Amino acid sequence: MPGTPDSPARGVRRVELSTPSPEPIANFYAHLFGWVVIAEPDGTFTGWVGDRLATRVGPGDPGWRVVFAGAEPRDLKPGAAVDQGRVLHGPWAPPPRPGEPCWVELMGHPGDDDYWTGELGWHVRDPGADFTLYDAHAGDDHRPVAGRLTADGGWTCYFAVPDVARAVADATGFGGTVLIGPRDVPTGTVAAIADPAGSVFAVLEDPPGWGGAWSAR
Numbered sequence: 001m002p003g004t005p006d007s008p009a010r011g012v013r014r015v016e017l018s019t020p021s022p023e024p025i026a027n028f029y030a031h032l033f034g035w036v037v038i039a040e041p042d043g044t045f046t047g048w049v050g051d052r053l054a055t056r057v058g059p060g061d062p063g064w065r066v067v068f069a070g071a072e073p074r075d076l077k078p079g080a081a082v083d084q085g086r087v088l089h090g091p092w093a094p095p096p097r098p099g100e101p102c103w104v105e106l107m108g109h110p111g112d113d114d115y116w117t118g119e120l121g122w123h124v125r126d127p128g129a130d131f132t133l134y135d136a137h138a139g140d141d142h143r144p145v146a147g148r149l150t151a152d153g154g155w156t157c158y159f160a161v162p163d164v165a166r167a168v169a170d171a172t173g174f175g176g177t178v179l180i181g182p183r184d185v186p187t188g189t190v191a192a193i194a195d196p197a198g199s200v201f202a203v204l205e206d207p208p209g210w211g212g213a214w215s216a217r
Contacts, residue, residue, distance in 0.1 A: 008121030008136040009068040011090015011145060011210070013083050014053050015101050015157045016067060018060030019197045026057040028195055031174050032167065033099030033159060049099045052088050054159075062199045066104050066155045068120060076119055079154040091136070091143035091210040102160040102207045103187060103214075104146045107153030116148075133214060144214045147187075156192075157201055158212075164189050164205040171195075188212035 019025045026045035030037045035047035035054055044058035063079070069090075070082035087093050089101040096102035106112065113124045113132070122134040122145060133144040161167040164182045171193045172178060179200065180192035189205040209215030 007071060009070045009082065009145065010136045010138065010143075011069055011087035011093055012101060012104060013067045013069040013085050013088060015055050015104075016065040017055055017057045017063075017199060018065070019057060019062050019195075019199060020059065021197065022057045022059055025195055025197050025199075028174050028176065029055065029057070032170055032176075033161070035099055047099075049097050052097075052100060054100050062197045064155060064157055064199060064201070066157060070120070077115065082120075089210065090145060091215065092138065093210065095209050096160040096207055098160050098162055100160055101157050102204050103158035103202075103211045105156050105158070105202075106146060106148040107151040107156060108148050109150055110148075113148065116146075120145075122146075144211050144217070147211070147214070153200075158187075158190070158204045159201060160207050161203045162206055164191050164203055167191065167203045168193065186213060 022045050026037045029035055029047055038046045040046055044056050046056050047054045065079055067081045067083050069085055069087040073083045075081050110128045117124055122136055124132055125135055126132040130150040132148050134146045135142045136145045168178050168191050175196040177194040179194055182189055182191045190202055192202050194200050204212050
């Protein structure tokens with residue numbers, strides 16, 4: 001069943017990347033983020049930071065999917081799903097380590113808010129605004145799980161890095177393309193990068209918690 005205010009999706013179970021050639025792309029991210037990459041029996045590759053799964057990379061058309069933790073596994077609109085299991089990345093999970101997902105943001109429109117809040121039990125902090133946060137509640141405690149920026153493009157995953165400028169230089173050296181160079185935004189210091197197959201992701205410098213600066217608001 002869809003999320004409810006009593007049982008909202010309070011974080012991310014994992015993020016998944018589809019790409020025509022999974023192994024070299026998994027190695028691109030391993031070089032960039034320091035993942036330990038494991039070849040799985042089903043032909044996918046998992047990237048690990050310590051004992052936490054960062055990403056699963058498998059064959060398919062280029063693109064990311066954010067898998068939120070919830071009670072009922074199901075596909076959502078393109079680019080997202082729900083699966084059962086422990087929240088690994090989110091505002092109530094341990095702080096993100098370098099190489100781990102540290103924020104997710106929907107490039108969408110205010111008209112999308114009702115769908116995501118209805119499916120995942122979230123609250124919209126600033127309805128109708130060009131940018132808003134999607135909050136989840138745990139009792140009287142509410143924290144941002146995701147953001148929505150008025151734009152086209154679907155879900156974007158941010159990964160924690162110690163130094164955005166260094167990550168941008170390394171990504172370029174490993175065959176990636178810098179789409180937006182380092183800049184300061186309300187989330188923190190960020191940059192947007194396309195991997196060698198064209199899938200777009202973002203990096204966030206030294207976030208103190210899920211969502212970077214949003215974790216303290």
